[in-house]
Each structure stands twice: as structure tokens, then as C-alpha cells.
Amino acid sequence: MSRVTVLGGCGTVGTVAVKTLLQAGDFSEIIIGDIDFEKASECASNLGDECLSAFRVDATKPGEIKEAVKGSDVVVNCCGPFYKLGPIVLKAVIGSKINYVDVCDDFDATRILLKMDKDAKKANITALIGLGSSPGIANLLVKMCADQMLDTVDSIDIYHAHGGEPTEGAAVVAHRIHSMLADIPMYLDGKFTTVRYFEDSGKALEEDVEFHCVGTHRVFPYPHPETITLPNYIKCKRVTNMGCVLPWEYYSLIQNVVRLGMVSEDPITVKGQKVTPFDFTIAYILEQRERILKETNFGIQRGCLKITMKGSVDGKPHRFDFSLASEGQSMGEGTGIPAALGAVLMHRGKITEKGVLPPEGCVNPFDFLILMQEHLKLRGGITGEGSPLIIESTNHEGQVERLEM
Numbered sequence: 001m002s003r004v005t006v007l008g009g010c011g012t013v014g015t016v017a018v019k020t021l022l023q024a025g026d027f028s029e030i031i032i033g034d035i036d037f038e039k040a041s042e043c044a045s046n047l048g049d050e051c052l053s054a055f056r057v058d059a060t061k062p063g064e065i066k067e068a069v070k071g072s073d074v075v076v077n078c079c080g081p082f083y084k085l086g087p088i089v090l091k092a093v094i095g096s097k098i099n100y101v102d103v104c105d106d107f108d109a110t111r112i113l114l115k116m117d118k119d120a121k122k123a124n125i126t127a128l129i130g131l132g133s134s135p136g137i138a139n140l141l142v143k144m145c146a147d148q149m150l151d152t153v154d155s156i157d158i159y160h161a162h163g164g165e166p167t168e169g170a171a172v173v174a175h176r177i178h179s180m181l182a183d184i185p186m187y188l189d190g191k192f193t194t195v196r197y198f199e200d201s202g203k204a205l206e207e208d209v210e211f212h213c214v215g216t217h218r219v220f221p222y223p224h225p226e227t228i229t230l231p232n233y234i235k236c237k238r239v240t241n242m243g244c245v246l247p248w249e250y251y252s253l254i255q256n257v258v259r260l261g262m263v264s265e266d267p268i269t270v271k272g273q274k275v276t277p278f279d280f281t282i283a284y285i286l287e288q289r290e291r292i293l294k295e296t297n298f299g300i301q302r303g304c305l306k307i308t309m310k311g312s313v314d315g316k317p318h319r320f321d322f323s324l325a326s327e328g329q330s331m332g333e334g335t336g337i338p339a340a341l342g343a344v345l346m347h348r349g350k351i352t353e354k355g356v357l358p359p360e361g362c363v364n365p366f367d368f369l370i371l372m373q374e375h376l377k378l379r380g381g382i383t384g385e386g387s388p389l390i391i392e393s394t395n396h397e398g399q400v401e402r403l404e405m
Contacts, residue, residue: 003029004343005072007059007079007089010034010043012169013103014078016336022049024344024375033057033068059085065092074343077102078336080171082109083178090116090127097123101342103132103335106175107185110225117356127356128363131342132335134160134241134305135225136359141307141322144365146234149320150311155238158226159209161217162303163246168289173254173282176245180258184223187231187239195221198259205240211304212390213325219244229358250292257281302327316396323390341371
């Protein structure tokens with residue numbers, strides 16, 4: 001018997017993780033843990049497999065978390081926002097001495113989780129954090145390039161543009177707002193530093209990036225964990241993470257309401273009722289999103305993760321560009337599938353390092369990519385038909401070779 005518990009298992013990301021785990025067939029029991037027991041039960045019923053069951057759990061309460069994960073071989077945590085829930089969940093799972101995978105993309109939560117490394121080692125477990133798309137697949141492609149393709153690495157620039165998902169949750173919008181207000185970590189000139197989204201330090205990094213399938217878009221500083229974990233495993237001078245949300249009209253709306261300061265979590269009185277500006281702002285943004293998608297005729301959801309790495313080969317400058325594009329694939333799929341596959345690799349004994357670790361610290365990129373291909377039944381790409389992994393190699397003379405995997 002083998003059991004995996006997916007916390008937040010009926011959310012946008014969690015549902016995909018559950019489906020992926022079900023298709024993989026490695027676990028005889030899959031527990032869908034969520035605060036919304038009715039929705040979790042409905043999810044289990046709709047998927048129609050006897051190995052599925054629902055469990056009510058409040059991710060803010062360690063006792064409930066421990067009860068939900070009891071007897072599990074692996075816990076997959078898809079509860080957001082991670083800057084609030086990530087540390088609570090991981091501490092409870094470590095206390096239960098169970099292996100763990102999450103999709104944490106908050107840099108401040110990542111720092112807190114990494115501080116639990118000694119506790120995880122003492123419990124003799126592996127806690128793999130940040131295994132989604134970015135962070136996650138991005139980290140593994142960087143590691144593959146650094147280990148196998150470049151002799152030396154100078155810079156690692158991670159870019160992403162995506163949008164148009166059928167639904168978008170409040171946690172996603174809250175994360176974007178949080179990202180714009182934070183001291184955003186970057187690794188520049190061989191040093192860890194921070195920039196501010198709306199200040200000169202952040203504006204200096206803005207650039208227009210050409211993305212496969214989605215066109216050219218301006219990208220902005222993103223506080224994703226790659227900039228604080230990759231330099232610890234790969235010798236280089238620069239690591240940045242930059243991104244944007246599509247369409248521009250929607251992303252611009254979020255920027256503008258944050259600039260106006262409508263993000264306080266302290267209630268104010270409006271016509272005799274207490275209203276939290278932050279909650280109002282999120283509700284307003286989500287309502288306007290539907291209008292904007294219709295007015296711009298945005299069409300099908302789409303996105304692209306692009307990684308540019310510069311360094312040397314045989315003593316001469318060389319550049320690699322990785323583009324992982326998708327049309328019709330939701331952000332939930334891009335995040336939930338990698339997390340589930342991480343749990344599968346862990347269960348198969350492919351991830352053995354103990355402690356709290358980012359993907360580049362414990363996952364063999366080739367093991368992951370092979371499993372991704374197996375899962376998606378690919379003929380030539382790791383994201384499905386029409387959305388391949390494209391690798392462009394540019395040598396010191398400017399000659400470009402293109403490979404679609």
C-alpha cells in the first residue's frame with residue numbers, strides 16, 4: 001500500500017496534481033485534502049476512482065494537517081498563498097516525518113522553508129520545494145545547461161509571460177500584489193541584492209522579450225525563488241527572474257491599483273460596514289479581468305517560459321535559449337503536473353537527498369524530463385503537440401542552431 005496526500009487538492013493546481021498522480025498509477029491511495037470538504041468530495045467522485053478519497057483540513061491548523069497526512073508516503077502541498085501557509089504546512093509535515101513536495105513560488109516563504117533544513121534532515125525526510133514551472137522546470141533546465149552544455153556560466157535570465165486561463169483565483173492575484181510590494185531578490189554582479197518593482201532599481205531591469213508563441217512583451221521584476229537558490233548550486237555572476245501577465249491591459253490594471261495604494265489589509269468603514277481594501281481590490285481585479293478578456297478578444301490561454309543562459313564553450317562566448325511554450329495549457333497544469341511528477345520520482349527512489357531542497361539541489365533533470373515524456377506520451381516535445389521545448393544555441397560567431405525536443 002502506498003499513499004499520497006494532496007493538500008489544496010481540489011484547487012486549480014491541486015486538481016491537476018491529483019489527476020496526474022492518478023494517471024501515474026504509483027499510489028494505491030490518493031487523499032484530496034482541502035478546507036472545502038464538499039468540493040473535495042465532489043472532485044473525488046467526478047474522477048471516479050476507488051483509490052481517491054476526501055479529507056477536510058484547514059492548512060492554518062497544524063493539528064489538522066498532521067491528521068490529514070497521517071500514514072502518507074508523500075505529501076504534495078498546493079495550498080496558497082505560500083507566504084502565509086507554506087511554513088505552517090511544512091513544519092507540520094516534518095513533524096510527521098513524511099516526504100514532501102510543494103509548488104512554492106514565494107521567495108520569502110522559500111527562505112523560511114530553507115531554514116527548516118536541519119529539522120528535515122533530523123526527521124530523515126526530503127522536502128522538495130518549488131517544483132512547478134517557474135520555479136521548478138526552470139531550475140532543472142538551468143541545471144542541465146550548466147552541467148552538460150556550458151563550460152562556464154556567466155548569467156541566467158528567466159522570463160515568463162502567460163495569461164487567459166479560464167479561471168483565476170484570489171490567491172493568484174494576492175501573490176501578484178505581494179510581488180509588486182516586496183523587496184525583490186536578484187543576484188547581480190556576483191552578489192545577492194534586492195530591487196523594488198516601481199522604483200529605479202526595478203525599472204533598470206525591465207526589457208522587451210520575444211517569446212515563442214506569444215509575441216514580444218515587456219517584462220518586470222518577479223520575486224521568484226530561483227534568484228536565491230540557483231547561485232548556491234551554480235557558479236555565475238547573474239540570476240534574474242522577470243515576467244508579465246497577459247493581456248497587457250489586465251496586468252496594467254493590477255499595477256495601477258497597487259500604485260494607488262489600495263492594498264491595505266486594515267479594514268475601513270464604508271457606509272457603516274467594515275471593508276478591507278485588499279479584499280475589495282482582489283474582487284475588483286477579478287471582475288475586471290473577465291471584461292478585459294472579452295474586450296481584447298484574448299482567445300485561448302497561452303504562455304511561455306524562456307530561459308537565457310550565457311557563458312562559454314571551449315573558451316569562447318556561447319548562449320543558450322530555452323523556450324517552453326504552450327497554448328491551451330492552464331497555469332494549473334504547468335504547475336500541478338511537475339509537482340505530482342516530483343512525488344512520483346520520490347516514491348520511485350529517484351530523489352534521496354535529505355533536507356529542504358530546491359529542484360536543482362536534489363532532482364536529476366533527465367529523470368524528470370523522461371518521466372514528463374512518459375506521462376504526456378510525447379512524440380517529440382515535453383509540453384504536448386504544438387508546444388515544444390525549443391533550444392537555440394548561439395556560438396561566438398552568431399551562428400544559431402535550433403532544436404525542438
